[in-house]
Structures are given as C-alpha cells and as structure tokens.
Amino acid sequence: MSDHTVKSYDEELAHLTNIIARMGGMAEAQFAAALQALSKRDSDLAARVVAGDARVDELEHEVQQFTVRLLALRQPVASDLRHIVAALKISSELERVADYAANVAKRSLVLNQLPPVKPVNAVLHLAHLVQEILKDILDAYIERDVEKAVRVWNRDEEVDDMYTGLFRELITYMMEDPRTITACTHLMFMAKNIERIGDHATNIAETLHFLVVGTPIKGERPKGNTVDTE
Amino acid sequence: MNAIPLTDTRLAKVAARDVNVFYGQKHALKHVDLDIRANDVTALIGPSGCGKSTFLRCINRMNDLIENAQVTGALTLDGDNVYDKNVDVVQLRARVGMVFQKPNPFPKSIYDNVAYGPRIHGMARDQAELDEIVMGSLEKAGLLAEVKDRLEESGTGLSGGQQQRLCIARAIAVAPEVILMDEPCSALDPIATAKVEELIDELRENFTIVIVTHSMQQAARVSQRTAFFHLGELVEVGDTEQIFTNPQHPLTQGYITGRFG
Numbered sequence: 001m002s003d004h005t006v007k008s009y010d011e012e013l014a015h016l017t018n019i020i021a022r023m024g025g026m027a028e029a030q031f032a033a034a035l036q037a038l039s040k041r042d043s044d045l046a047a048r049v050v051a052g053d054a055r056v057d058e059l060e061h062e063v064q065q066f067t068v069r070l071l072a073l074r075q076p077v078a079s080d081l082r083h084i085v086a087a088l089k090i091s092s093e094l095e096r097v098a099d100y101a102a103n104v105a106k107r108s109l110v111l112n113q114l115p116p117v118k119p120v121n122a123v124l125h126l127a128h129l130v131q132e133i134l135k136d137i138l139d140a141y142i143e144r145d146v147e148k149a150v151r152v153w154n155r156d157e158e159v160d161d162m163y164t165g166l167f168r169e170l171i172t173y174m175m176e177d178p179r180t181i182t183a184c185t186h187l188m189f190m191a192k193n194i195e196r197i198g199d200h201a202t203n204i205a206e207t208l209h210f211l212v213v214g215t216p217i218k219g220e221r222p223k224g225n226t227v228d229t230e
Numbered sequence: 231m232n233a234i235p236l237t238d239t240r241l242a243k244v245a246a247r248d249v250n251v252f253y254g255q256k257h258a259l260k261h262v263d264l265d266i267r268a269n270d271v272t273a274l275i276g277p278s279g280c281g282k283s284t285f286l287r288c289i290n291r292m293n294d295l296i297e298n299a300q301v302t303g304a305l306t307l308d309g310d311n312v313y314d315k316n317v318d319v320v321q322l323r324a325r326v327g328m329v330f331q332k333p334n335p336f337p338k339s340i341y342d343n344v345a346y347g348p349r350i351h352g353m354a355r356d357q358a359e360l361d362e363i364v365m366g367s368l369e370k371a372g373l374l375a376e377v378k379d380r381l382e383e384s385g386t387g388l389s390g391g392q393q394q395r396l397c398i399a400r401a402i403a404v405a406p407e408v409i410l411m412d413e414p415c416s417a418l419d420p421i422a423t424a425k426v427e428e429l430i431d432e433l434r435e436n437f438t439i440v441i442v443t444h445s446m447q448q449a450a451r452v453s454q455r456t457a458f459f460h461l462g463e464l465v466e467v468g469d470t471e472q473i474f475t476n477p478q479h480p481l482t483q484g485y486i487t488g489r490f491g
Contacts, residue, residue: 002489078482
C-alpha cells in the first residue's frame, strides 16, 4: 500500500508493528527458556524466566499507551484502524502467552525438588508443536500473510488432540505409581498452560485475518476435545 | 467502475441512473448510478473536483443555473423524473431544499427569513398559521430558544452557527422532503458544528438528507450511507460503517486513510 501523505503517521504505524514484533520475540524466548528449564531441570533459568515476565508486561503497557495516542491524534479509519486495533489485541494475547511461559517455569522449580518422571518428555513434545505454531503466527503477522494465519488457525485441533492424549497418559502414570501424583499433577497444569498458549496463537490468527481482510475467518474452528470426559 | 448496488429493498427516495454532467466540453460527472434512501443521511465525499457537489446540485436542478451545463441520464424523486420538461423547478426546489457552505440569511428579520418560503408558496392562510410554521421551523432547527425574544432583529446579526441553523429553519419551513447540504459546517467552529450535526441527526426522522463534506470525521459521525466520488465517477457506496472500517475499493481506502496520490 502506498504511503500516507503525512509521513510521521507511517512511522508511527511501523513503530507499532515493531513493538509487537519485539514483544512476540520476547514471548517466544520466554517460552523456549521455560521449556529448557523444564527439560534440563535448570532452576536458575526457570527463576530468570519468572523474573523476565515483567519486561513483556512493560511492552504491553507501551503498546496500550501508543495505540491510545494514535487513536486520539490520528483518528484512524479503514486499514489503519484495523492495524491499530489488531496491535492492541495481539499485545494482550502475547502478554498472556508470556504469563503461561512464566507459569511453566514456576512449576518446573517445584518439579526440580521431586524425582524425575517420564511424562516430562510428552509435555515437551506438546510444547514443541505449540512453539512451531507460535513462531508461524508471529511470522504471519510480520508478513501480513493471511493464508499462513488460516493454517495456524486450523492446526489448533492438533494441539487439542495431543493434549487429550497427554492427559490420559498422565492419569495412567499416576494410577500405576501414586508416588508420581505430585509431579504428574504439576505436569498436567503445565500441559494445560501450553495448550492455552496454542489457543492464544489461534486468537492472533483471527485478529490477523481481520487486520488484513477486514472480516472474521469464515467457518467454525475445528475443535478437538480438550476435556476428557471419559 | 461499478458502484455496489443497494442491497436494501427500501424504496429509493432519489435514484440516479447513468447521470452525466457536462460543463461545456468538460465531462464533470460520469455515468453515476446511486440510490438515496428515504430518511437516511447520505454523505458524499471525495477530493475537490470529484463531482460530489455537481451530483448534489443535480438533485434540485441547481445546475440549470450554470451556463452551458448539460445533464443526461435519469434522476428521479419518488420515481418521477426530475429533468422532465413538465417539472416546475420552483416546486421541485420546495421539495428539495438546500443549505449552503456559508450561511446566507436574507437581510431581513429572523422571522421574515423563515416566513419567506411559506409566503411565496402560499402555505399559510393567516398570520396565526404563519407564526406556527415559523416557530415550528425554528424549534426543529434548534434555534427557537436562542432567538424567540428577538424575532424582529436582523438574521445577519446572529453568530455564524446561529445563521446556519436559521438557514436550515428557512429550508425546512417549506416542508421539503429532501434537504441538500453543501459543506454546511465548514465555516463553523466545533461547538456550532456539533449543534448542526446533532440537528442533522434529528432532522433525519422527517427528511432525507444528502450532505457533501470534506470532513471524513463528519461523514462518519452524521451519515448512514457514504458515497465516494473520484474524478467524476462514483467509486464506492456503502453503509458508512463499512466504508470507514473496510472499504472495498483501493481508491476509497487511499482517500479516507490519507494516502492519496
């Protein structure tokens, strides 16, 4: 799209995209570090992740202030308005992603006090799928790639299915060896947090679609069963 | 370029089909198809020289006053051709009133400004009826409270915003069906503008309003439908909300976001 007649407006919109990109990178890094802390039983790293969450919160605050300023001073319409509203929404999604990463890190601090249990690997397996999805949606945002966003949106079902399998696996472990109940319960919450990160990536996909096309994604989101009712 | 047709089944108050306007050799308005819905405020937007005012002036045949202006195509008011040779232009302009950019009250009293049209058209049988029309019009124009104690003072002594509302009172005194407004707030301060905008919203109940404005924010605030003109063509028309959140044509997008070439 061509530039605005008023150049500083373009700079401000580009600045907004930059903050979101930085925030996305930071949320990804927090999530990756939390997973590393879990797999390596690294309590120092986990503590750094917990402390690092404040920086993501700061960026969210910066996005909020900046968007309010743009709304007040530029009175944006059409694609500019969608750009600004999308940034506001995506920043709060990313803030939640980082929160969940910090939660995973907190629980890994507790897990490190307990003997290792095998299902950690299954949780990491789920996490890697969600990491991929998160990376894809952040790339899609930078590239304004709607097709990629729709692919991410459709992949949430994979996450849900894997989560349901993991849930059963953890229950089986706990039944076989009740001494693992504490550790496996923490893992179960971690898995839930990770599954929620996937949901936030899906929300970003929906917002991105609105940003680029101006309409919601069509159709019902394919929904796996996230609550094991058996 | 094709305009997006009306999806609503409500009958169009004003309907333009393949309307063209030529000023001598200059083709100022090109093949415009546009429906104006009853009791809607329709905003016409676009850069200077895009044809929006030209289109507005077609509706009450103000272009007849311009030498070597020629209008072709069909323009109907309630289904009747406005350009039919049997149409009485004076009667037409009573049905389609107009408010201009600069307030232009007559150098007469406030009362006589509003009474002027009803007198010409013989709308009142006696003084009591005329008083009723004048007071009612001033009331509807949101001006009565401010001027009721000085109806005999000159209309030109009012503030700019009051003068513009006096012109609106004068326009509605002859009970028109459609009111055309050509940048009615461009000479007013923000408070007076807000009062006129509030008035436009109230008038919508009884009148069909077409407004030309250079202020995109004003179009967004007051209208239900927005039509975007560019170089004499109607590029896009739609619900105002759609035009300002998700315009379909790149030219509309470029214009309203301030990216115009």
